[in-house]
Amino acid sequence: MEFFERFAIPHPSPIIYASMVAIGITLLAIIAGLTFFKKWGYLWREWLTTVDHKRIGIMYLISALLMLFRGGVDALMMRAQLATPEAQLLDSQHYNEIFTTHGVVMIIFMAMAFIIALMNFVVPLQIGARDVAFPRLNALSFWLYFMGAMLFNLSFVIGGSPSSGWTSYFPLAGNEFSPSVGTNYYMIAIQIAGIGTLITGINFIVTILKMRAPGMKLMKMPMFTWSALITNLIITFAFPVLTVALAMGTMDRLFGTQFFTTGNGGMDMLWANLFWVWGHPEVYILVLPAFGIYSEIISTFAKRNLYGYKSMVASMVIISLLSFVVWVHHFFTMGQGAMVNSIFSITTMAIAVPTGIKIFNWLFTLYKGSIRFTVPMMYSLGFLPIFTIGGVTGVMLGMSAADYQYHNTMFLVAHFHLVIIPGVVFAMLAGLTYWWPKMFGFMLNERIGKWAFWFISVGTCVAFFPMFISGLDGQARRMYTYSESTGFGFWNMLSFVGAVALAIGFIIIVYNIYYSTRYASRDIGSDPWDARSLEWATHTPVPEYNFATIPEVDSSEAFWDSKYNGHKLFKGKLKEIHMPNNSGVPFIMSALFFVLGFSFIFSIWIGVIVSLLGICACLMHRSFEKDHGRHISLEEVEKTESELRGGK
């Protein structure tokens, strides 16, 4: 019995018991459904073992949407608790757990997955490639991320969630103040997902550098591909810092090392520094692909080529460099002294310059364009003003002297949500709607989509603008309640109304997916938006080899030129096509990582040893394996091509 006691929730509540039941029923339903419809083989062959970048992208997408709802429910519970003074919906411990998991789930398991989903699906198509450089590693990336996400979500029902904030500052996150296994979940689940992300970073850099279509020079790449390249460079250089920080945190908690302790020389500020050396570039890992998406959408729906291509690229490079030298602005109040604070103030404010350049480039692209107000375009147009408000308040926070007033208040919460929601969430919804026809062969309903847009954009403003005021009035973040005499009640009620509007917006999107799946026309051709880049040059649905013949390119908008300026994209003849084989090893190895992580979290050393041996066996298998891929014969390519052409 003693063995099982460790898995108990230290601080249970009816919500948690209800979740346990819900998770159990869902799992049973999935298993029963798969068995009843005899879909286990299909699931294994077509999805669990796939190395196709398009399918991996779609799996990332589904996971990201699931995590969006998990994180969204957390957000609603927080807003509901704070809507009225002295509310009793959640106690302080639960509130702590919920703001922690909200942050981690939204940043690491939702936003990261969403941008990687779109990168996976779009980048190889945009550069005219048949897959990524390392398809097997790509599958491993996804499954590691997926297992990390599942492991983290398990904390809710087994052992208790982390409660020391998504930043998990020590000494609060140490054993003394966080004795439950919650913070172990944090350290290890993020570690596993982070390894997957690092592998994605390496994979996409090589893919973009080496596998572009003939004629596509670096300065002729579509802007989303450029943003993906820069983002993956940031990933490759930022994530190892997180790896080390999490490893040290894990060792402090499990093995009694003294990195971040308060005695024996340990230094808690080392964690804060390492965390933000990764954490600030992470912000740009999220927002740069979003900028890339907006660049694609704005130029498509303004019917103009992107204004200032070179300055767009240059500003991204500058942002990526600056992103590594601003981390101290997250803790100006924690005693660095005036000199250090001033230096980091200046670097922080400097980031506003390249970002401003991008904003003006988008505005100039719109200027005199013939604008079509489609759903992706509406998100892009909504992004510009809201993001600018969020960004400018960021410059306010960047002034270290003034930051003493804003630090740790709702003002900060308002700032970063007004940057991340229009910057990242709007971009993902825009990108999802924009690329949806390429992914699934039908379009999302525009009218329902616009309803969702208005709920989400107005909801965002109503939910977060009041926090500027209550924050300046002194409402601290992460406080689970407040008294009536503070006067925060009105502003928080307003925020709650906005949060509900946001939730309604997301429900409308789900309804839209359902509605469009049932009723939308499948006869949309391969280029429904009259777009400009190569992903629209292939058929819909995209054949597994993407392009039957590799396109040849001589400008940054080769597909547009092929439609309107007489450029010939496909000059080569059909040949047999070499493709990689499917493999179950990435899935199995990631499942072993799940067992490894779980065993570490609960200090079950036999599980650690067994799963480590299993992981080594997978690596060994990969080393000795002879896998030359397979060839799709010429006849088969011809057959697929004529079928897809006939389908138009």
Next chain:
Amino acid sequence: MKLDHSQPLEYSSEQGRLNILGFWIFIGAEVMLFGTLFASYFTLEGRHGSGPSGAEIFEIAPVLFETILLLTSSFTVGLAIHAMRLNNKKAMMTFFIITLVLGLAFLSVEIYEFTHYIHEGAGLTVSAFSSALLTTLGTHGLHVTLGLFWGIFILIQVAKRGFTPETANKSFIFSLYWHFLDVVWIFIFSFIYLKGMM
């Protein structure tokens, strides 16, 4: 598979060229990993609490011995790749085996060194300094250990399959990895040991 015979064997296939570039980028990530460990070590170097400091526990003899072993192994893995370019399988395998044996010898001395530190009262949990020291050295040692197993796998494949674009590619990438571990060790030797003993 299309092969480009104007290039060395390890570069001859498209996948081989991708693998090599990918590995260089991975080494870039590894530089950040060790960079973070070094930065943490230098931050915590003087914070040894009630435990011993670096100057009190470092010994020059085993460290010098480890340095010679690892530097020599880096040289012999270079000779192995040179032999591979000359298509001399026997010489390649001999130098490869010498490399792995030297790596194993390095590890043995390092294990001795660790027991020595623990004996001197600088165990993993004693102070921030000892935690950072053993973690930094341990991460390098873990890389060498993984490299040993990986090297043995490659050696078996070369013995069985001879020089093919795949085995040549794997051997070449292994040599990059091994040289990189040597570079890390030079930093450890200079900035942890020599600086610590001064």
